Amino acid sequence: MGSLPLEGLRVADFSWVLAGPFAAKMLADQGAQVIKIETHYKLDGIRNYGPWRERVPTPPDGSGFFDIHNRNKLAITLNLNTPLGVDICKRLIKISDVAIENYSVRAMKKFGLEYPVLREVNPGLIMVSMAGMGQTGPHREYLSFGPTLQPLIGLTHLTGFPNGEPVGIGNSYPDFVAALHATFAILAALEYRARTGEGQYIDLSQYETGVSVLGSMILDYTANGRAQGRIGNRHPTAAPHGCYRCQGKERWCVIAVFTDEEWRSFGEVLESPPWTQETRFATTQSRVAHADELDGLVEAWTINYTPEEVMGRLQAAGVPAGVVQNTEDLMTRDPQMKERGFYQAVEHLVAGETVLEGVPFRFSGGTGGLRTAAPIMGQHNDYVFRDILGLTPQEMEAGLAQGAFS
Amino acid sequence: MFSLEAGDMALGELRVLDLADEKGLYCTKLMADLGADVLRVERPRGDATRNIGPFLHDQPHPERSLFFAYLNTNKRGITLNLECADGQEVFRRLVKTADILVETFPPGYLARLGLDYPHLREVNPRLILTSITGFGQTGPYRDYKTCDMVGFAMGGLMYLTGDPKSPPVQAGGYQVYYTGSMFAAVATLMAVYRRRTTGEGEHVDVSMQECVASLLETATVNYSYNGVVQKRTGTQHAIAAPCRVYPCQDGYWAVIANAPHMWDALVAWIVEEGIGVEELTKSEYQFMDARRANIDQINAYIAEFGMRHTKAELFAEGQSRRIPVAPAAAATEVLADPHLHARGYFVDLEHPVLGILRYPGAPYKLSETYWRILRPAPLVGQHNQEVYQELGLSQSDLVVLAGVGAL
Numbered sequence: 001m002g003s004l005p006l007e008g009l010r011v012a013d014f015s016w017v018l019a020g021p022f023a024a025k026m027l028a029d030q031g032a033q034v035i036k037i038e039t040h041y042k043l044d045g046i047r048n049y050g051p052w053r054e055r056v057p058t059p060p061d062g063s064g065f066f067d068i069h070n071r072n073k074l075a076i077t078l079n080l081n082t083p084l085g086v087d088i089c090k091r092l093i094k095i096s097d098v099a100i101e102n103y104s105v106r107a108m109k110k111f112g113l114e115y116p117v118l119r120e121v122n123p124g125l126i127m128v129s130m131a132g133m134g135q136t137g138p139h140r141e142y143l144s145f146g147p148t149l150q151p152l153i154g155l156t157h158l159t160g161f162p163n164g165e166p167v168g169i170g171n172s173y174p175d176f177v178a179a180l181h182a183t184f185a186i187l188a189a190l191e192y193r194a195r196t197g198e199g200q201y202i203d204l205s206q207y208e209t210g211v212s213v214l215g216s217m218i219l220d221y222t223a224n225g226r227a228q229g230r231i232g233n234r235h236p237t238a239a240p241h242g243c244y245r246c247q248g249k250e251r252w253c254v255i256a257v258f259t260d261e262e263w264r265s266f267g268e269v270l271e272s273p274p275w276t277q278e279t280r281f282a283t284t285q286s287r288v289a290h291a292d293e294l295d296g297l298v299e300a301w302t303i304n305y306t307p308e309e310v311m312g313r314l315q316a317a318g319v320p321a322g323v324v325q326n327t328e329d330l331m332t333r334d335p336q337m338k339e340r341g342f343y344q345a346v347e348h349l350v351a352g353e354t355v356l357e358g359v360p361f362r363f364s365g366g367t368g369g370l371r372t373a374a375p376i377m378g379q380h381n382d383y384v385f386r387d388i389l390g391l392t393p394q395e396m397e398a399g400l401a402q403g404a405f406s
Numbered sequence: 407m408f409s410l411e412a413g414d415m416a417l418g419e420l421r422v423l424d425l426a427d428e429k430g431l432y433c434t435k436l437m438a439d440l441g442a443d444v445l446r447v448e449r450p451r452g453d454a455t456r457n458i459g460p461f462l463h464d465q466p467h468p469e470r471s472l473f474f475a476y477l478n479t480n481k482r483g484i485t486l487n488l489e490c491a492d493g494q495e496v497f498r499r500l501v502k503t504a505d506i507l508v509e510t511f512p513p514g515y516l517a518r519l520g521l522d523y524p525h526l527r528e529v530n531p532r533l534i535l536t537s538i539t540g541f542g543q544t545g546p547y548r549d550y551k552t553c554d555m556v557g558f559a560m561g562g563l564m565y566l567t568g569d570p571k572s573p574p575v576q577a578g579g580y581q582v583y584y585t586g587s588m589f590a591a592v593a594t595l596m597a598v599y600r601r602r603t604t605g606e607g608e609h610v611d612v613s614m615q616e617c618v619a620s621l622l623e624t625a626t627v628n629y630s631y632n633g634v635v636q637k638r639t640g641t642q643h644a645i646a647a648p649c650r651v652y653p654c655q656d657g658y659w660a661v662i663a664n665a666p667h668m669w670d671a672l673v674a675w676i677v678e679e680g681i682g683v684e685e686l687t688k689s690e691y692q693f694m695d696a697r698r699a700n701i702d703q704i705n706a707y708i709a710e711f712g713m714r715h716t717k718a719e720l721f722a723e724g725q726s727r728r729i730p731v732a733p734a735a736a737a738t739e740v741l742a743d744p745h746l747h748a749r750g751y752f753v754d755l756e757h758p759v760l761g762i763l764r765y766p767g768a769p770y771k772l773s774e775t776y777w778r779i780l781r782p783a784p785l786v787g788q789h790n791q792e793v794y795q796e797l798g799l800s801q802s803d804l805v806v807l808a809g810v811g812a813l
Contacts (some may be wrong), residue, residue, distance in 0.1 A: 005600040009812055018623075030596055049645060051624055053631045053742050064627030065645075112810040115773075134771075139745040142725045147641070147649050148732035149662040156641065156651060156734045158578025161569070166651060166734050167640050169577050170566030171623045180588035181436075185770045187595035188416040188440050192775050194602050195419065200774035208751050211740055212769040213432070213584040215476030218752075222736035222764040223472055228737060233555065233576050236459055236742065241555065243564070243573045250637070252574055254559040320551035322560040324574050327629040327636060330619055336547040343626075355630040360616030361593040362542070364523070365600060365608040393567050 004031025004368045009190075012037060012089075012096040013073065013386045014045035018146060018172055019206060020102035021069040022179035027098070027186070028072035030368040035092065035384055036075045038377060040406050047377070060377050062350035067374040071346065071356060075375035076384045077405055084404040086397075088187075089113060090121050090197050091389050098186055101205075102130035105140050115201040119396055125199040126189040128182050134205030144206065146172020153210035161232040177213055178206040181305040239287035240266075240294050242384050243324060244302040246310060252324035253307035255298060255314060260284065265317040270301055308333075331355065348373035381405055415441020416775040418599065423447055423500055424481060425488075425509040428455050428554075428580065429614065430538045431477035432587035433594070434508050438480035439768075439777055445500070445793060446481040450813060452786035455760075461632020464759050468786060469759040475783045478764060479755070483784025485813050488519055492812035497521065499797055501529045505607075506594055508536045513548045523609040534597040538590045542613030552614060553674045557582040566625060569640040586614040647698040648672075648705060651734055654712040658734035659709065659720045664694055671729050672708075679714065682707035705775040734802065757782035787813070 009032040013024040021036075021044075028034040038044060040060075046069075047060040079085040090113075093099060099118060101108055108114045108129070115127050120317070129135055132144030149172075150156045156168035185202045193199055211218065220226050235241035238258045246253050259262050266274035275297050281287050287294055302310050307323040314321035323329060331343055344358045351373075358369050385391045391399070399405050412418030417440035424434040425447050438444040446453075455477075456468035463470075486500075487493035498521075501507065507526070509516065516522040523535050537543060540552025541560075550556075555576040558564040568575040590612045597608050620625075624644060625636040636644060643649035646664035663672040673686045686707055690696040697704055712720065717733035724731025733739060741764065746752065753767040760782070768777035790813060794804055807813050 003600075003603075003724055005596040008600075008603075026592060051628045051631055051634070051645075055632060056476055059536060064631055065624050066675045068623070068627055106628050128770075133745060134749055137748040139725070142745075143728060143730040144661050144732065145730050147549065147643055147646070147662045148660045148730045151651060151658070151734040152732040152740075154735045154737060154740050155578055155581075156658070156660070157736050158565070160569070160575055161808070164569060164572060165640065165653075167568050167575060168651070169563065169581065170638050170644075171563065172570070173577075173581070173621070176621045177584075177588070178591060178738060180585075181769050183592045184436055184588065185440075185772065187592065187599060187737040189772060189775070190599055191420070191595065194599075195413070198774055202770050202772050203769040205749065205751075208746070208749070208767075209769040211746070211751070212766045213581065214579050214740075215766055216460060216473050217579055218741065218766050219472035219476050219763060221741055223462050223760065224464065226737075228578075230578065233573070233604050235555075237457075238553075243555075243575070245573070252559075252565075254555050254564070254576075257553055258553070258555045299561055315547075315550045318551060320553050320556050322550075322552075322556040324559040324564050325562050326565045327562060327622065327625045331626070331629055334560075336541055336545040336615065337619070339545040340542055340613070340616070342619065351631065357622070357626055358616075360589050360613055360620045362611040363593070363597060363600075363608050364610075365604070365606065367599070 006030040006032040009033070009098065010096045011035065011098040011100060012092050012108070014099065014101035014103070014104065015130070017046055018069060019178040019182070020174040021184070022176060023074065023130070024100050025069050025180040026179070026183045034073040036070060037078050037089065038075060039077055039079050040377065041079060041081070044230050050398065056348065058350050062348065067348060067351060067354060068356055070374040071358060072371050073375060074380035074384060075378060076381050077378035079404050079406050080113065082402045082404045084399050084402050086112055086259045088385070088389065088391070088399070088404065093118050093121050093125060096122065097124070097126065097190070099127040100182070101127060104143070105131050105135055119199065123199055124193060124197060126186055126193065128186055128202040128204055130178055130204045130206060131387070132206045134208065135203045144330060146175040149174035149206055149210055152207060154214055158217060158228060160230045162230045166230065174206055174210040177202060180207045181209040206342055224306060234291060237284060237288065239284065239291045240298045242298070244299045246302050246307040247305055251307050253310040254322050254324060255310070256320040258286070258320070262281050263287070264318045266314065266319050269313050269317045271318065309323065343369040346370050346373045347402050349376050349379070378405070410776060410778060410780065412441060414776055417442040417773060420505045421445070421503055422508065423504045425507065425511070426538065427510045428458060428583050429510040429586055430508050430590060431455060432483065432584050433536070433538065433590040435477050435479060436588070436591045437506070439779065441776070444481040446478055446483045446487050446784060448483060449784065450485050450811060452485070456808040475757060475760055478783035479765070479779045480781055481784060481795060482789035483787060484790050485787040487812050488521065490746065490810065490812055492664045492807055492810050494519060494521065496799070496807065496812060498529050501526055501533060503797070504530065504533060505598070506534045506536065508538070508590065508594070510538045513539060513543045527607065531606055532601065533691065534594060534610065535607070536590050536594045536610040536612065538586050538612045540614050542616065543611040544781045554580045554582040557614040557618055559588070560615045562622050562625065563618050564637050566622070566636060568638045570638055574638060582614060582618060586617045587613060589617045589620070642701070647694055647701050648708060650705065652705070652709045654715055654717055654720060656716045659712055659717050659731065661724065661729060661731045662736060663729060666692055667792065668729055669697070670729050675724070675729070676707060677729055679711060681711050755779055755780055755782050
C-alpha cells in the first residue's frame with residue numbers, strides 16, 4: 001500500500017464534543033498527525049459520557065462516544081491558562097498546518113490564541129472556528145448542541161409523520177454536517193495554500209452549514225411561499241415508498257417504487273396478486289393518490305418475510321428496497337459491510353478491544369482507516385513535548401512546576 | 407456581477423466534470439461555490455434530476471426545478487451523449503482537461519462504455535475519478551438499487567429515527583444524498599492533496615451506505631462494548647437528560663440541560679413559574695443518572711412549562727439564561743432569523759426562468775478566498791457553444807455532433 005493521502009499534514013486540535021473532533025478525526029483517519037490539546041481543568045465533556053465497557057464508568061478514559069471520534073489522534077494535556085502553556089501551544093502552532101476549534105466565541109481570545117495572534121506565529125496556518133452560530137451576528141454567543149441545532153435549522157420540523165410530533169434524525173446530525181463542511185473547507189484552503197503559500201481563517205457557523213443542506217426547504221418557501229411540513233415515509237413522486245413491518249420483533253424494510261417498470265417487477269416478485277393488476281395502481285400518479293391503501297397491501301405481504309428476504313427478492317428484480325438495519329445487523333450480518341471490511345478492530349488502553357466504523361470511501365492509491373485507538377488523557381505528552389517540539393529538560397521541569405502540562 | 411480571478415478562489419484552478427445525479431449534486435456544488443470550474447454534463451435534452459421537485463409555482467418543467475436550481479449554482483451546463491462514439495470521443499477530450507470527474511452511475515456502466523477508471527487514466531493520469539453509489543464499487547450489494555430512504559435504512563440511521571410507537575421514519579429533505587455528497591467532496595479533495603505529492607490521480611469509491619453508517623454516534627460502540635442494540639427514542643437523546651423536543655404554545659421547542667449548571671439554570675427558570683417546585687429541585691437530580699431514571703416526570707414538568715410560552719419567548723429567555731434552547735423552526739422562521747441576516751447568509755440570485763429567489767448562502771466564510779455565486783444553475787445545454795469552443799471544436803464540428811445526436 002502506498003502512503004496515506006494526508007501524510008505529512010499536522011493538525012492542532014483544540015476541539016471538543018462532536019463537530020470539531022469528527023472533522024479532525026477524518027483528517028487523522030487519512031494519515032494527518034492530529035494532536036488533541038486537552039486539560040484536566042476543563043475536560044472534553046464526552047470523556048465522561050460513555051457508553052462504558054461492561055457499563056463500568058472509567059472516566060476520563062474509555063468513553064465510547066469519545067473513542068469513536070478521537071481515534072488515530074495523539075493527545076496532550078496543556079493548560080492554556082499558564083504562560084508556559086500558551087508559549088508551548090504557539091510552538092506547536094508554528095509547525096502545524098491546521099488548527100481546529102469549536103469553542104464558544106470568546107474562548108480562544110481568552111487564551112490569547114485568536115487567529116491574528118496565531119497568524120503571526122505561522123502565516124501558513126489554516127484555522128477553522130466552528131462555533132454554533134458563527135463568530136459574528138447578534139446571537140454569536142448563543143449556546144447550541146446538535147440536539148438544539150437540528151430543531152433550529154428546520155430539520156426536526158421536516159422529519160416525522162404528519163400527524164405526529166416532529167422527531168428529527170436520531171443523532172446529532174448537524175454536528176456531522178458542520179464537521180464535513182469544515183473538513184472540506186480546510187482541504188480547499190490547503191489547495192489555495194499550495195498555490196500561494198498563504199494560510200487563512202475559516203469562520204464556520206454550524207447553524208449555516210445546517211441550513212445549507214436544506215436547499216429545497218428554503219427555495220420552496222422563497223419561490224412558492226410554502227413552509228414544508230412532515231411527509232412521514234412518503235415521496236411526492238413514488239409509491240409504494242415506505243417502511244413496512246416484517247416478520248419478527250422490530251424488523252422493518254423499506255421499499256421505494258419509482259417507475260412503472262419497477263412496479264411491474266414488484267408485482268412479479270409478489271407473484272402478481274390481483275391488487276397489483278388493479279387500474280387504481282396502474283400509474284405512478286394513481287399509486288401516489290392511493291398510497292394509504294397501497295401501504296396496507298404491501299405490509300400484508302412483507303409481514304410474512306424477514307426484511308432480508310424482502311430486500312433480496314425485490315433487489316434481485318431491480319426494485320429499490322432495504323433492511324432497516326440496526327447495529328447488530330450492520331456489524332455482524334451485513335455481507336456488504338463484511339466484504340468491504342467497513343468495521344475495524346483496535347485495542348484501547350482502557351476499554352480493551354473495540355470494533356469501530358472504518359472509512360466510508362476507498363482510494364485506489366491507498367486508504368487510511370483505524371490505526372490506533374483514541375488516546376487516554378495526556379498519553380502522548382512525552383512524545384509531543386520532547387520529540388516533536390524539542391522541549392529541553394529544563395523547560396519540561398519549568399512546565400511541570402507551573403502546572404503547564406495538566 | 408463583479409469579476410473574480412480564478413486565483414482568488416480556493417479551488418479556482420480545478421476543473422470538474424459533473425456527471426452525478428441527485429447522489430452527487432451537492433458534492434460538485436461545494437466545489438463550484440469555492441471556484442472550481444464545474445461542467446455539468448447532462449444527457450441530450452437535459453438531466454433527470456431536473457424532474458425533481460419542488461418546482462416554481464408547482465409547474466413542473468426542466469428549467470423550473472428548485473431542487474436543481476439550488477444544487478447546480480456556479481456550474482456551466484453542457485449536453486453530451488455518452489452512449490454514441492462521437493459523444494465518447496468528445497468526452498475523452500473533456501477528460502484530458504479535467505482534474506476531477508464525479509459520477510454516480512451503477513457500477514459497471516462506465517466500463518461498458520469503455521470509460522471506466524483504467525481507460526480514463528490512460529487519457530489523463532492526473533484525473534481523480536470519484537464514484538458515489540448506494541453500496542460502493544465492490545461487494546455483493548454493489549448492484550443493488552438505492553435512493554435516499556434505502557441508504558438511510560441500510561446505513562443504520564433510520565432504525566434510530568422516529569418515535570418508538572411509530573415505524574422508523576426517513577429524514578426530511580434528502581439528507582442521505584447530502585451526506586454522501588459531503589463525504590465524497592472531502593474524499594476528492596484529499597485525493598487532490600495527495601496528487602500534489604504523487605502527481606497522479608486515483609479512483610475514489612464512495613458508498614452511501616457506509617457514509618450513513620459513519621454517523622451512528624454511540625450506537626456502534628454500544629454494540630461493540632456491551633452488545634446493546636440502540637433503539638429509536640424520538641427526540642429524547644440516547645444519553646443526555648433532559649434533552650428533547652417539547653410542545654409549546656405555537657409549536658415545539660428543544661432544550662438540552664445535561665450539564666449541572668445548565669440543569670440548575672433550567673430548574674430555576676421553571677420553578678420561578680411555580681412548576682415542579684418540590685420535584686425538580688431534589689438534590690439527587692444533580693446527577694444525570696437520577697434524571698434519566700425519572701425522565702418521564704421531568705419531561706412532564708418541562709412540557710407544562712413550555713405550554714405557557716411561545717417558541718420565540720423560550721429561545722430568547724432561555725439563551726439569556728445561558729441554557730441551550732432552540733425553537734423547532736419551519737422555513738418561515740429560518741428565513742426571518744435576524745442572526746442569519748446580520749451575517750449576510752442568504753443570497754438573492756437571478757435565474758433567467760426562476761427570476762430572483764433567495765438561496766442558502768455561504769456555509770463558511772474564508773478570510774482570503776471567496777465563496778461566491780457568480781452564476782445560477784445552467785439551462786439545458788446553455789454553455790455548449792462556450793465550452794466546446796474552448797475545447798477546440800469548430801462550428802462545423804458542432805453541427806456534425808448535433809446532427810448525430812452526440813450533443
